[in-house]
Amino acid sequence: MALETRVLQPDEWDVWYDHLELAFGGVPESAEERGLYRSLTEAERSLGVWDGGTCVGSAGAFSFRLSVPGGALVPAAGVTMVGVAPTHRRRRVLTSLMRRQLDDVRAGGEPLAVLTASDPAIYGRFGYGQAVYGLAVEIDTARVRLDVPPGADEVRLRLVDPEAALADCERVYAALVPGRPGMPARQPGWERQPLLDAPSLRGSGSPLKCVVAERADGEVVGYARYRVAPEWNLSGSQGRVEVGDLDALDPAAYAALWRYLFGIDLTWSVRAVKRPVDDPVLHLVSDVRRSQARVRDAMYVRLVDLPAALEARAYGAALDVVLEVEDAFCPWNAGRWRLTADAKGGARCARTADPAELALTVRELGAAYLGGVALTALAGAGRVRELRPGAVAEASRAFTGDVAPWLPHGF
Known part of the structure; x- marks a missing residue:
């Protein structure tokens, strides 16, 4: 039987959440926890994968406003409640959920998606960068x-x-x-x-x-x-x-x-x-x-609308750099972008045909986005390539913040 992916109906919540508990080890949560998360669940932003009458996959999102460098509150999808039943591994259930979810986030006009990871190795292939440490x-x-x-x-x-x-x-x-x-x-x-x-x-x-x-x-x-x-x-x-x-x-x-x-x-x-x-x-x-x-x-960041996300934050130094961005999972972000910013907070990001000065994937941009991970460190690991001498240091100074980013609670 073909698997069906659909938006969660309110009367399906208990079955959907039972599946999630099973995916995370099968230890039942208290009535207090279940009651809180039921009240916080946005059913219209929650997806279930069904094999007949059995829920075998889940993913949800909370409608957050996330603080970014400069103090702006940017709409962000707080990705949550992601799980796949042990009987349905290696059937592309997670990939299909991530595909549907990021398409929905883009359609809803949110520049960012963020998540906490139960397994850090999972989400890099979907473009999430490790941006916040605890x-x-x-x-x-x-x-x-x-x-x-x-x-x-x-x-x-x-x-x-x-x-x-x-x-x-x-x-x-x-x-x-x-x-x-x-x-x-x-x-x-x-x-x-x-x-x-x-x-x-x-x-x-x-x-x-x-x-x-x-x-x-x-x-x-x-x-x-x-x-x-x-x-x-x-x-x-x-x-x-x-x-x-x-x-x-x-x-x-x-x-x-x-x-x-x-x-x-x-x-x-x-x-x-x-x-x-x-x-x-x-x-x-x-x-x-x-x-x-x-x-x-602590938290992983994914740029869903690259120019909108980069224009939403402030920068610590003037910057004019051309980025060559790779994004296989969300190809609308891929290509060459000129990012210009001044130290007073204004930024502009637009497509360009000018020669690239830095080459990186959207995962590295997500890691550096909140100012806690230096582009120089990523370049030292070979994950950012400098195509113009001095471009890495210039961009790193502009991206890095005065205080470390922080996620005070899970979601």
Whole structure:
């Protein structure tokens, strides 16, 4: 029987999501998780592949607005819920889903598609570049001290119910989005994701806790959400603080929140994952080695409408370069493009017959797009070819940002 690919109907969601759970190992999610993701699913942007009455493939997209260098919020398809049943491997199910999805993204006028990858080897062949990295730390708080900046002692900290503090925390998050490429602006419903607190998500940790940082006038300028994981052995307490989110509008509040987490009774370490790779905490700690900093891939970027995407972001230096772009999966992007930009933020990208100065694939453009991956590094790996002397360094200076891109949560 031929496989059928079609847009998800709302009454098919449970069967479709059951398939997704199976594709990711078959461990059922909690009712709280399923309820949230059911409410966030955009059925009209979700695809299912069906073999008779059985769902054997899935892919969805969320309608995001993603911060890019310069602070603009650019429409982006947040690719999600991609899975293929183990019985239907090597039948081009994933390729057909990616083909249909990217065609739909283009038709909908979104310049970008972004995703997090369960397997980093999968998506390069569809033009996704590894653009955002995440930092994880596990800090030995018995041996590591914090050197906090002036003003931290004046910050008021208050332990609050995570639900009651949600609006204040969201205001802090929203204020940070334009200054950090890669952050999605919260669309309605997404503010609920950080509050997921099903027992199955806690591991050995406590229910979710929240502390807010306030100025003297009571304005909330930062927050941390965390759990405490108690542990005991013959030597006594060995507890750990597990940080979910920590955001602040100024250095004093930021440092005060970390100091609070370091000082929680009966704990001896603080673990935080999904932090930006240039997180200032690395410069607050007295011993970075005992902070066990680790970096891994976080988000992949795909330019769907190449000229629109390159014109949407700002550049850190004036640039005039001709790019020879290879894009086998989305051939409308392939060819020669002249990208011109000035340091004030304006950019223009148009087709040209002029001689190429840099040659690369759309995957490399996606990797460099948010400013966190240098074109010089990609050239060093042989993935960008310089056809005019000096062109790589010029383009790399213009593309690279002042702060590392960051994806604060999955999707």
